[in-house]
Amino acid sequence: MSLLITNISELVTNAPRDAVSVASPGSFEAIAGAAIIVDAGLVAWTGLAAEAPGADEVVDAAGRAVLPGFVDSHAHLVFAGERGGEFAARMAGLPYSAGGIRSTVAATRAASDDVLRSNLARLAEEMLAQGTTTFECKSGYGLTVTDEARAVALAGEVTPEVTYLGAHVVPPEFSGRTAAYLDLVCGEMLAACAPSAKWVDVFCEDGAFGADEARAVLAAGEAAGLQPRIHANQLGPGPGVQVAVEAGAAAADHCTFLSDADVDTLAASGGTVATLLPGVEFSTRSPYPDARRLLGAGVTVAIATDCNPGSCFTSSMPLCVALAVRDMRMTTAEAVWAATAGGARALRRTDVGHLGVGARADLIMLDAPSHAYLAYRPGVPLIAAVWRSGERAAWPGLSGRGFLTVPV
Numbered sequence: 001m002s003l004l005i006t007n008i009s010e011l012v013t014n015a016p017r018d019a020v021s022v023a024s025p026g027s028f029e030a031i032a033g034a035a036i037i038v039d040a041g042l043v044a045w046t047g048l049a050a051e052a053p054g055a056d057e058v059v060d061a062a063g064r065a066v067l068p069g070f071v072d073s074h075a076h077l078v079f080a081g082e083r084g085g086e087f088a089a090r091m092a093g094l095p096y097s098a099g100g101i102r103s104t105v106a107a108t109r110a111a112s113d114d115v116l117r118s119n120l121a122r123l124a125e126e127m128l129a130q131g132t133t134t135f136e137c138k139s140g141y142g143l144t145v146t147d148e149a150r151a152v153a154l155a156g157e158v159t160p161e162v163t164y165l166g167a168h169v170v171p172p173e174f175s176g177r178t179a180a181y182l183d184l185v186c187g188e189m190l191a192a193c194a195p196s197a198k199w200v201d202v203f204c205e206d207g208a209f210g211a212d213e214a215r216a217v218l219a220a221g222e223a224a225g226l227q228p229r230i231h232a233n234q235l236g237p238g239p240g241v242q243v244a245v246e247a248g249a250a251a252a253d254h255c256t257f258l259s260d261a262d263v264d265t266l267a268a269s270g271g272t273v274a275t276l277l278p279g280v281e282f283s284t285r286s287p288y289p290d291a292r293r294l295l296g297a298g299v300t301v302a303i304a305t306d307c308n309p310g311s312c313f314t315s316s317m318p319l320c321v322a323l324a325v326r327d328m329r330m331t332t333a334e335a336v337w338a339a340t341a342g343g344a345r346a347l348r349r350t351d352v353g354h355l356g357v358g359a360r361a362d363l364i365m366l367d368a369p370s371h372a373y374l375a376y377r378p379g380v381p382l383i384a385a386v387w388r389s390g391e392r393a394a395w396p397g398l399s400g401r402g403f404l405t406v407p408v
């Protein structure tokens with residue numbers, strides 16, 4: 001059954017106009033006065049509303065904007081416990097350090113499968129209601145063979161973009177024995193996790209893992225069939241970005257402290273996306289990454305939430321777009337592109353992040369006339385409706401407010 005959504009004030013497509021089919025996200029593009037037709041879960045047609053062909057069902061957008069669903073390429077959702085007290089203390093002046101992860105590890109190990117599954121489902125629903133139709137999910141709070149294998153298996157119940165992050169931090173029982181822990185991460189733990197994961201990740205940072213350790217983790221992951229991505233240059237300058245590009249990683253995430261050589265390396269990489277996570281800097285009251293420097297150098301930039309219980313407990317891509325615009329000086333178009341097409345590039349996905357003909361029909365309708373409102377009205381729940389693979393998956397903002405569905 002085909003669906004026509006018409007009277008769209010602005011349809012963001014990230015795809016060239018009038019293309020018969022689109023193989024992957026392009027640059028930011030939008031059509032004013034638009035319509036879109038969805039059929040069999042895919043985008044079948046986009047163009048001017050006045051030129052739209054018919055369809056089995058018609059939705060009147062009544063002057064609202066329609067965008068590709070957000071692609072959140074960095075999230076840590078498999079955990080138990082909470083760290084609200086740590087956040088409050090940090091806001092009162094204590095610094096963030098990687099060691100806080102260990103408190104979540106203890107709570108996660110102690111939790112039942114059902115608790116972890118319930119937390120995960122709740123966060124996934126929260127994301128969907130805020131327009132996120134594709135998300136990545138990491139392990140990294142288990143840090144034993146059994147607990148990491150459980151984490152990737154649970155993540156796989158809610159997303160295909162599962163990342164093995166055994167190399168998140170050295171757990172307390174391996175304190176002072178990093179090499180022994182890495183043997184586990186690259187050996188028995190990897191073997192237990194690889195069948196349920198697509199990606200391998202490592203936290204390359206002072207207090208976590210150094211360059212050679214990160215290289216070893218990514219190489220072992222690749223040998224087990226996983227694709228590399230990395231936490232890099234978050235808390236200070238370091239080798240993470242260089243390691244990422246050497247390894248052909250899909251993304252180097254954080255990129256807050258970069259040298260000129262790091263920026264040049266990313267720009268020349270041809271395939272490593274710089275994923276910026278402005279919710280972290282917001283939630284840790286830290287300096288933001290220099291998005292303009294990266295964009296000016298021609299680096300592909302994505303925005304993601306880094307949703308996790310420690311450094312950034314937001315699941316909201318609209319908030320991250322607003323922060324990128326307000327505090328990282330990205331244009332509204334750059335920020336929306338980075339949160340959709342950029343995220344897709346960071347996950348090496350060609351079927352999402354755009355609304356070209358042939359793309360998966362993951363789309364969001366804003367209760368607003370343009371994408372700019374995501375930054376112009378920060379903190380306001382603007383996601384009026386969400387479709388995933390052409391099916392209405394959530395419509396948090398439109399019940400009882402004249403959302404017109406007209407069978408023809």
Ligand SMILES: [Zn+2]
Pocket residue numbers: 074076231306308
């Ligand atoms: Zn992270």
